[in-house]
Amino acid sequence: MAAAIFLGMVALPAIAGKGKDQEDQKLTKQERRRQKAVQKEMESPYKQWINGPVGYLITPEERAAFKKLTTDDERDTFIEEFWRRRNPTPGSPENAFKEEVYRRIAYANEHYSSGIPGWRTDRGHIYIMYGPPDEQTTHPSGGTYVASPTELPYSGPGASNTMTTYPFEDWTYRYIPGIGENVELEFVDPTLTGEYHLTMNPCEKDAMANVPGDMTGCQGGVAIGSIWNPNLVISPNQLGGGSSSRSGSMVTSNIMGHQYDEFNRLDLYSKIFEAPSVKFRDLQTLVTSTVTAQLLPFSVRTDFIKVTEDTVLTPITIQIPNRDMQFENKEGVMTAVLDIYGELTTIGGRVANTIQDSVAVSVPQHDFQAYVNQKSVYQKSVYLRPGRYKLSLVIKDDKSGHMGTENLGIVVPQFSDDKLATSSLILADQIQPLPTSEVGSNRFVIGGTKVRPSVNQVFTQSQNFGIYMQVYNLGLDPKTHLPSANIEYQISKDGKAVLNQTEQAAAIKDASEQITLEKTMPAKLLQPGKYTLQIKITDKVKDQTDTQTTNFQVE
Structure with a gap:
């Protein structure tokens, strides 16, 4: 039987060689010449690019596509597109x-080199992919270290939480997309050469782990996972039910704990070096194609707030x-x-701005029946120059996979000075001032005020009906240095006025050349119906007038 297996193994190279010869015979001289040319070109700076530090960010699909390119022009275009997709x-x-x-x-090469360029080291690799860690603890000289209980293979009577270590570093990232939260990485330099490598075994930093009789650190128990010290008192096979015995004492094992679960660590180790995916590529593909999907319908509105003469704050509100x-x-x-x-493009096709966001909508289960009949509102504000744009939006439900799309033209106005x-x-169901600490951290914010627009301008009688509008370039009275202007509000139904109100611009808080109109009233003061x-x-002062009109509905 053994002889038969041996003969089979010897025969395999001959079969493989024959197949390769047949394949070469099928290639024409021109094709072989082309393959050699491609191979030579790939030894050029393009090979250095794809196999260099940027290669850490290239997805397997991109790498396969790059290898199929045959000309430098194609490779140049690929590289330009690679960076554009991530801009x-x-x-x-x-x-x-x-x-x-x-x-x-540059930082990796400066700080992590150790006989090889810094970008080639594990620390350089991780740094290039994910940037600086949120938390970092370094032990550049090693020495005595007090380990936490979760770092040791067991804890209990007789166990020591001190160890003599090699140089090591602990990095923590609060969140890495595709991997998770509180990602903890440990790098150890067991050769004392400055070349730290990423380890799965927290006992690898224990410099005394292989010294028989030393009961500090990881001695006296097993190292985590499949790597263990044969000189240790307890072998993995002696463990059972999450605890093991040593000298008649019960010793609690941490091996079964989640933090150092072998499979979790192997999964982390395999994922941490994978090229990050390009976020929202499926949605961007849908935006730039002609496919229309409306399994997830939504409504959208845009508003325009002057910042400067050539910069306009444009809140995009989705319901x-x-x-x-x-x-x-x-x-x-x-x-x-x-x-x-979403993408905002000019009439020339240039992308002026993009929207990329993931939003979680949550409600307690006991409130869900009422909540499901309501609507959720999202807003993203962008700054645009005056002009015409096309707004293309795609929304995808992560759980059902349903998508909805919307395309509309918008004209950003030119505000003169x-x-x-x-x-x-803006008609809004919420208008309220915000504390200074919250002004820059919330959606629906204009200046120091939270303004949540009603996208369809439909209000129930249980809601508040709010009005928000800014007025620009008012003339100032030379005596009072305040604006002198009348502001007239009128709500009408079926062509008949049901509410009239007038106020003076000078009476508005912080009145100057620019004023802000903020009004709220209970919608229940209006009977159900359609209004203007x-x-x-x-x-x-300037003898000028400006009128704004909009329709809304009360249910």
Whole structure:
């Protein structure tokens, strides 16, 4: 039997060689010449690019596509596209991602070199992929170290939590996409050469682990996982039920603990070196294609707030019926997750801005029946120059896979610095001032005020009805240095006024050349029906008027 197996193994190379000869015979001289040319070209700087530090970021699909390219022009185009896909501000000539990657490479080469370039080391590899850790503890000289109980293979009577270590470092990332939260990595230099490597075994830093009779650190128990010390008192086979005996004492084993579970560590080790995926690529593909999917319907509106004469704050507000989302019960909390991708392009096709976000919608299970009949609102504000744009949006439900798309044209207005003008007239179900500490950290914020627009401008009688609008370039009275303007509000139904109100611009808080109109009232003061709101500003100093009108509904 053994002879038969041996003969079979010897025969395999001959078969493989024959197959290769037959394959070579099928290739024409021209094809062989082309393959040699491609191979030679791949030994050029292009090979250095794909096999260098940037190679850490290249996905397997991209690498396979790159190897199929046959000309330098194609490779140049590929490299340009590689960086463009990862540009956080598409269309911009500056690519912050590319600049950050090369900064990380320079840092790795400066700080982690050890006979080989820093980018080739494990620390350099991780640093280039994920940037600096959120937390870092270094022990460059090793020495005496007090280990936490979870770092040792057991704890109990007679166990010591001190060890003499090789140089090592602990890195912690609070979150790495595709891997998880609180990712802890340990690098050890057991050769004392400065070349730290990523380890799966917390006992590898124990410099005394292989010294018989030394009962500090990992001695006296097993090292974590499949790597263990044959000189130790207890072997893995003696463990049972999460505890083991030593000298008649019960010793609690940490091996079964989640933190150092062997499979979790192997999974982390395999994932940590994988190239990060390009986020929202499936949604971007849908945005740039002509496919339309409406399994997840939504509504969208845009508003325009002046920042400077050539910069306009443009809040993009999206409203989605909760009933169209797929919720999942997690410990008594119903949760749905939406991925949102959008592009704003100029009439010339240049991408002016993008939206990329994941949003979790959560509600306690006992409130879910009422909540499912309501709607959720999301907002992203971008800064745009005046002009015409196309807004393309795709929303995907993470759990059901359903998608919805929307394409609309928007015209960002040009606000002059001298003519009376107004922002968009926004009807909102929430208008409230924010503490200074929350101004920059919330959606639905304009200046220091939270303004949540009603996308469809439909209010129930249980809601508040809010009005928000900014007025620009008011003339100032030379005596009072305050604006002199009338502001008239009128709500009408079926052509008949049901509410009229007038106020003076000078009476508004912080009145100057620019004022902000903020009004709220209970919607129950209006009977169900369709209404028209008109706001007219009459500037007595400049003798100019501006009128804004919009429709809304009360149910």
